Amino acid sequence: MAAGALIQGRYRLQELIGRGGMGEVWRAVDESLGRKVAVKCLKPVSTSADAGFARVLQERFRREARVAAALQHRGVTVVHDFGEHDGVLYLVMELLDGRNLLQVLQDTQGNPLPVPDVMDIAEQVAAALAYTHAQGIVHRDLKPANIMRLSDGSVKICDFGIARLGHDIGFTSRLTGTGVAMGTPHYMSPEQIGADEEIDHRSDLYSLGCVLYEITTGAPPFDLGDAWAVLVGHRDTVPEPPSTHRAGLPDELNRLILDLLAKAPDDRPQNAADVAGRLKAMRAAPFPTSVPAPAPDAGLPFWARDSALRAGGRRTTAPRAA
Known part of the structure; x- marks a missing residue:
C-alpha cells in the first residue's frame, strides 16, 4: 500500500x-x-x-x-x-488521537508514570476487561503496545488478534497451534506459557499486573536477557514487590499488583470488576491540593515525590535494561 x-x-x-x-x-x-x-x-x-x-x-x-x-x-x-x-x-x-503505553514509557526514558496516572489507567483498563470478559472474550495479548491513552485521558484496548472466545475454544486452539504459547513474553501468564487449555479471563488479569508493574516502576516484572528466561521467570519466580523499585508507592497499589501477579489463577483477583473496584477505592482517597517544595526530599509522601520528580527530572528507579 x-x-x-x-x-x-x-x-x-x-x-x-x-x-x-x-x-x-x-x-x-x-x-x-x-x-x-x-x-x-x-x-x-x-x-x-x-x-x-x-x-x-x-x-x-x-x-x-x-x-x-x-x-x-x-x-x-x-x-x-x-x-x-x-x-x-x-x-x-x-482514528485514535493519542499514544500507546509503550510510546508513553519511551517518552519518559524509562521513568515510571505518576501514581495518579497509573491508578487512572489501571481502572479504565480493568473496566474494559470486565466488559470484554462478560462477553466471553479473553484478550490474551494485553501489553503496553495494545493499550492506547488518548489526549483527553481516556484509555482504549486494541488488537484482539489472538483473543479466545469462551464458546470457541477448540477453534482458537487450532488457530494458534496446539502446544504453542501465544502472546508477548514479558506479559504472558504462567498458564499461557504452558499453552494450558484452561486459560480463562484471569490470564488477562496477570497480564494487567505486568503492565501496571512496568508503568509503576519503569520495567516489567521479569526484565531478563532473553525470551526463555523471561518465560521461566513468569512460571517459577516470585516477582520483587514494585515498592522495592519505587519508594513511597501506596501499599494498596503495591498489594494489588502483587495479587494480580500470583502464579495460580485461583490466587489472583477473580474478575476485572473487583480490580476496578479496588482501584476506584484507592483513587477516592483524598490527595492534598498543594504540593510541598521538593527540597531535601527523603520524607516526602508519594504524591509530593511524583511532582518533585516531574519538576526536577530525578529518578526513583533504575532505567530499563537495554
Whole structure:
C-alpha cells in the first residue's frame, strides 16, 4: 500500500502511522462519510512456502475484525469496516488521537508514570476487561503496545488478534497451534506459557499486573536477557514487590499488583470488576491540593515525590535494561 491509494473506492490512505511484522496502519479518510479513520492492512505473504502461515495470519486478522466489531464499550477501539482489496485484507477502525503505553514509557526514558496516572489507567483498563470478559472474550495479548491513552485521558484496548472466545475454544486452539504459547513474553501468564487449555479471563488479569508493574516502576516484572528466561521467570519466580523499585508507592497499589501477579489463577483477583473496584477505592482517597517544595526530599509522601520528580527530572528507579 502507498499514500494516496484508494481502498474499495472509499478509504483514501494518507500517512503510514504504524508498521509491524504482519501489517501496517494508515491514517486515512473515509470519502463516503468525510471522516478520518485508521486502516490496518495485512501484508501479503510472498512465497508459496509460507502459504500455510499466511492462512493462519489471515484467519487471525478476520478474527480480530469479528471480535472487535462485536464489542461496544468506550474502553475498546471501534471497528467500522472489514474487507479485502486487491488481495490485501484491511480493517477500518476509529482514528485514535493519542499514544500507546509503550510510546508513553519511551517518552519518559524509562521513568515510571505518576501514581495518579497509573491508578487512572489501571481502572479504565480493568473496566474494559470486565466488559470484554462478560462477553466471553479473553484478550490474551494485553501489553503496553495494545493499550492506547488518548489526549483527553481516556484509555482504549486494541488488537484482539489472538483473543479466545469462551464458546470457541477448540477453534482458537487450532488457530494458534496446539502446544504453542501465544502472546508477548514479558506479559504472558504462567498458564499461557504452558499453552494450558484452561486459560480463562484471569490470564488477562496477570497480564494487567505486568503492565501496571512496568508503568509503576519503569520495567516489567521479569526484565531478563532473553525470551526463555523471561518465560521461566513468569512460571517459577516470585516477582520483587514494585515498592522495592519505587519508594513511597501506596501499599494498596503495591498489594494489588502483587495479587494480580500470583502464579495460580485461583490466587489472583477473580474478575476485572473487583480490580476496578479496588482501584476506584484507592483513587477516592483524598490527595492534598498543594504540593510541598521538593527540597531535601527523603520524607516526602508519594504524591509530593511524583511532582518533585516531574519538576526536577530525578529518578526513583533504575532505567530499563537495554
